[in-house]
Amino acid sequence: MPDMGQESLADFRAEIADWIDRTAPASLRDRAFSEDDICWGGKRWVFTSDDQKVWLEACAERGLTAPTWPEAYGGAGFSRAQDKIFKEEMDRLRVKKPLDSFGLWMLGPALLAFGTEEQKRHFLPQITRGEVRWCQGYSEPGAGSDLASVQTRAEDMGDHWLVNGSKIWTSYADKADWIFALVRTDRDAPKHRGISFMLIDMESEGVTTKPIRLISGKSPFCETFFDNVRVPKSYGEGLSAIVGEQNRGWDVAKHLLTHEREMIGGGGSGLTGGRSVASVLADEGQDDPVIMGRAMKLGVDELAMNLTLDRYKDMAKQGGVGNASAMLKYYGTELNKARFELLMSAGGSDALAWEGPYGTLAPEWLRTKANSIEGGTSEVMLDILAKRVLELPGD
Ligand SMILES: Cc1cc2nc3c(=O)[nH]c(=O)nc-3n(C[C@H](O)[C@H](O)[C@H](O)COP(=O)(O)OP(=O)(O)OC[C@H]3O[C@@H](n4cnc5c(N)ncnc54)[C@H](O)[C@@H]3O)c2cc1C
Structure with a gap:
């Protein structure tokens, strides 16, 4: 699909928002994020509800599980601008993603870059339809x-x-x-x-x-x-x-890691449904000036991160990101840990309950500790940035 002008993008936003609003089942909207809500797909996947299945099928039918992939491989062929609008509308309407999978985040981009036409036509649609995990x-x-x-x-x-x-x-x-x-x-x-x-x-x-x-x-x-x-x-x-x-699998492996790091680094806001910590706390009625001061300060970092992520995606579209995914991975995961530290501080000792007034906050807070290990540790990301981006002398 070709890039569109501002006017067409406005039409596109209205059309896609209307479709999401009409199609997304009510039970998959306005709910706090929990890892248990994720639809991973696959031959053995047991849908958590009929609605989860209906939503996956409806999105897959329109290529919306992999919006930027070509239509021939099960995607929607969206441009960067359309993809951004689609995600903004999903966040605004607070609708769960239809599918999350390692196929979408990692293998797909590697196949698109290195696969044969037959590999793409065979494996990619199985991923976008959530059939193979x-x-x-x-x-x-x-x-x-x-x-x-x-x-x-x-x-x-x-x-x-x-x-x-x-x-x-x-x-x-x-x-x-x-x-x-x-x-x-x-x-x-x-x-x-x-x-x-x-x-x-x-x-x-x-x-x-x-x-x-x-x-x-x-x-x-x-x-x-x-x-x-x-x-x-x-x-x-x-x-x-x-x-x-x-x-020459190392070339494929590195390409895939770029996408994995980008996904992990940019995934932080997903854990709070795309919202800033300050807005989550404000919704909960938090009015402690010290906590809210920290939340506002973090909010500036969140905004800067989101803008950097946008800039990164624009650069990626033009093919010039090099090792910058290490920066996203490092900063995004450290920021996400800080966000959950603050949510925990705000909840006080009540937040420590495994399941309690703060839902699954405690296990999610602990899970963020792994963000700076999976896909390459923070120390290794700093090493890559020092050597490959800043070109500092070794040892
Ligand atoms: C939640 C989670 C999910 C994961 N899922 C997968 C998966 O699906 N598939 C998969 O293949 N792997 C997966 N991993 C593994 C992950 O990729 C590795 O844990 C990670 O790459 C670090 O490797 P390691 O655990 O062997 O630690 P090590 O490499 O042994 O590192 C140990 C410590 O030494 C530090 N260190 C090592 N080398 C250097 C250096 N050169 N400079 C400075 N410090 C250094 C590290 O930062 C770390 O603190 C997952 C990990 C986690 C936490």
């Missing part, structure tokens, strides 16, 4: 921050790859249908040059998962084991199991 097989016990040290190996057996090794911290691996994994396909090459980016069906014989139980009682991530897993070299005509070039 993906997980991310990057980290290993000896490869976290130093990701290029992955040891899971894929041996060339002619018509298939034989995969052996293990991954760790694989979010929702036990619920996912497929995994995109970094595997070593050349053990003699320098470490960044022997990795391939591979798509593996989680139902393949030899793939097992072991949930890691947290103090919260939840198990959001798993260990994932590959024991002599036969991965066909091709899933069909043009459908290689490898995305991009064999042994």
Whole structure:
């Protein structure tokens, strides 16, 4: 869809707002955010309500689960400006997102950049319709921050790859249908040059998962084991199991990380339904001048972050962001931690209740602590900024 003038954008806003207002089920509106409300999709997904299913199907039909992806791959083909308006109207009408998934946030952008036409046409619509749920097989016990040290190996057996090794911290691996994994396909090459980016069906014989139980009682991530897993070299005509070039998976991995970091860094306001901490507190009747003073100060940072995010997306559209996603990841996640610290301070000791007058604030506050670890730690982001953006001398 071509970029539109201001007048057409105003029409677009009116039309999309009207559609959302008419279509979004009432039960998915005006509710506080909870991780439990997320629709992840996938073959084993159990919808939390009929409304959740109806809303996903209605949005998928119009390409609105992936608004900026081309229509041919299940998206809506929106321009940056249209996408921004769509998100603003969703926030304004306080409607839940129809679908959140690693396919949308991570694999999709990687396939759009590196996939073959067949890979895009096959895998992307399954993602936008919420039919297939993906997980991310990057980290290993000896490869976290130093990701290029992955040891899971894929041996060339002619018509298939034989995969052996293990991954760790694989979010929702036990619920996912497929995994995109970094595997070593050349053990003699320098470490960044022997990795391939591979798509593996989680139902393949030899793939097992072991949930890691947290103090919260939840198990959001798993260990994932590959024991002599036969991965066909091709899933069909043009459908290689490898995305991009064999042994050049590091390029795909880095591209994907850019999107992951952008998503995690920009995701903070999502946890409070797109609203500033000051407006959340004001709605709750908070009138303590010290708390509200801190909230207003944070509000300036939130505004600056949102404007920076906008500028970043405009730059990304023109292809010039380089390593700037490390800045978003670092600042966005540190800011999000500060926002939840303040919400907790405002709630006082009552807010510490796991489930109480402040809903799920306590577990969400604790969850924000992981924001500055997942997708690359804050220390590593600062390292990237120092070396690659500011070009400061090493050690
Ligand atoms: C909630 C959550 C979900 C996750 N989901 C997934 C997933 O789905 N798939 C997946 O593959 N992984 C996932 N991870 C793993 C995540 O990517 C890693 O935890 C992260 O990259 C850090 O690696 P590590 O845990 O091995 O820590 P390490 O790399 O061992 O780091 C330990 C500490 O050393 C510091 N450090 C390491 N290197 C440097 C350096 N060069 N300079 C300065 N400090 C350094 C780090 O900052 C950190 O404080 C998830 C993690 C979390 C918390």
